[in-house]
Amino acid sequence: MGVLSERSPPPSLLSSLTLRRVMVAIVLAVSVAAALNPLFITPFVVLLGRTLVVAMVLLLVFIAAGMWRPSWIPSWLARVVAVAVAAPIASFVVYLPAVGGDVSAVLAHEGRVSGFILIAGCSLVIGPLLALGALYRERDAQARNDRLQFALEKSTLERQALDARLRLMHAQIEPHFLFNTLANVQELVESGSPQAGPVLKHLIAYLRAAVPRLDDAEPTLANEVRLVRAYLELMHMRMPDRLDFHIAVPTELESVRFPAMALLTLVENAIRHGIDPSEQGGHIEVGAARDPAGRRVTVWVADTGVGIDDKAATGTGLGNLRARMKAFYGDGARLDLHEQPPHGLRVTLGFEPREAAR
Numbered sequence: 001m002g003v004l005s006e007r008s009p010p011p012s013l014l015s016s017l018t019l020r021r022v023m024v025a026i027v028l029a030v031s032v033a034a035a036l037n038p039l040f041i042t043p044f045v046v047l048l049g050r051t052l053v054v055a056m057v058l059l060l061v062f063i064a065a066g067m068w069r070p071s072w073i074p075s076w077l078a079r080v081v082a083v084a085v086a087a088p089i090a091s092f093v094v095y096l097p098a099v100g101g102d103v104s105a106v107l108a109h110e111g112r113v114s115g116f117i118l119i120a121g122c123s124l125v126i127g128p129l130l131a132l133g134a135l136y137r138e139r140d141a142q143a144r145n146d147r148l149q150f151a152l153e154k155s156t157l158e159r160q161a162l163d164a165r166l167r168l169m170h171a172q173i174e175p176h177f178l179f180n181t182l183a184n185v186q187e188l189v190e191s192g193s194p195q196a197g198p199v200l201k202h203l204i205a206y207l208r209a210a211v212p213r214l215d216d217a218e219p220t221l222a223n224e225v226r227l228v229r230a231y232l233e234l235m236h237m238r239m240p241d242r243l244d245f246h247i248a249v250p251t252e253l254e255s256v257r258f259p260a261m262a263l264l265t266l267v268e269n270a271i272r273h274g275i276d277p278s279e280q281g282g283h284i285e286v287g288a289a290r291d292p293a294g295r296r297v298t299v300w301v302a303d304t305g306v307g308i309d310d311k312a313a314t315g316t317g318l319g320n321l322r323a324r325m326k327a328f329y330g331d332g333a334r335l336d337l338h339e340q341p342p343h344g345l346r347v348t349l350g351f352e353p354r355e356a357a358r
Contacts, residue, residue, distance in 0.1 A: 242275065
């Protein structure tokens with residue numbers, strides 16, 4: 001289905017009579033009058049008046065021909081022909097006031113005929129040439145405008161495609177986390193653990209806090225920290241002897257805009273690929289800091305689990321997160337994985353922050 005677009009009404013004759021066009025016409029009229037003055041016995045002021053009138057008439061004819069030409073005539077041809085036809089007519093008309101409108105008086109006076117020929121000749125040479133130059137500039141301006149319009153439409157389409165990709169990535173991350181968490185609750189219920197009830201209670205409380213934030217238009221690091229804390233407390237109840245954690249995010253960084261579920265993805269990976277496979281469990285540290293220059297922010301999740309996992313490093317979750325960070329912060333955003341001795345993994349996100357709207 002085609003999309004109907006509103007077209008702006010065509011410009012009027014007066015609106016097309018721009019200051020720049022008027023100034024060009026005046027300068028040319030003065031130049032022609034100055035060049036012809038030695039050949040005329042008429043005072044310069046009178047000669048200048050005639051050339052100014054001719055210049056303005058040709059300018060109006062040029063504009064009008066482009067607006068009201070027949071559809072079967074190309075715009076450039078209609079304008080050039082109109083200027084060429086109007087030049088001798090306007091040059092003759094400017095002499096009529098001096099003779100009270102008597103055409104025969106103009107034709108019977110040799111000096112007026114010579115003056116008419118000189119002015120008309122200059123108009124016939126300069127007018128069409130200027131018309132062609134103006135048409136070339138208009139075509140060049142239209143080409144630039146078309147390029148800008150194309151770039152704008154391309155940028156809009158790219159932004160729409162990016163939004164669609166982000167929604168797809170987000171949709172992949174959310175069920176991945178929820179299904180894993182529900183599977184953990186199922187294990188507790190099936191094993192008859194007394195912690196099944198409290199864990200389920202905390203899960204419900206977590207979901208009540210998390211679900212409204214999944215499509216948050218202005219997600220912040222503070223929101224992510226709250227979600228991560230709730231998740232880690234939930235996981236701590238599931239394995240109290242195998243997991244402990246520490247979260248340290250400076251208050252001044254809480255308002256920084258941060259992709260929703262991004263930090264949770266890293267923490268969940270640390271649990272799934274680091275702590276769960278380890279017999280001793282481990283410790284998870286979540287932190288953030290701004291560099292001394294105050295430009296970049298680093299957010300990290302470190303664990304003392306079994307260490308780097310090639311499958312985890314190349315999995316869908318981290319691949320999506322890299323793309324989301326780049327889309328959210330630009331090409332300067334980074335996601336890096338480092339082994340943490342004696343064992344474990346540290347994942348860092350580096351970016352130049354954007355403060356949340358207030």
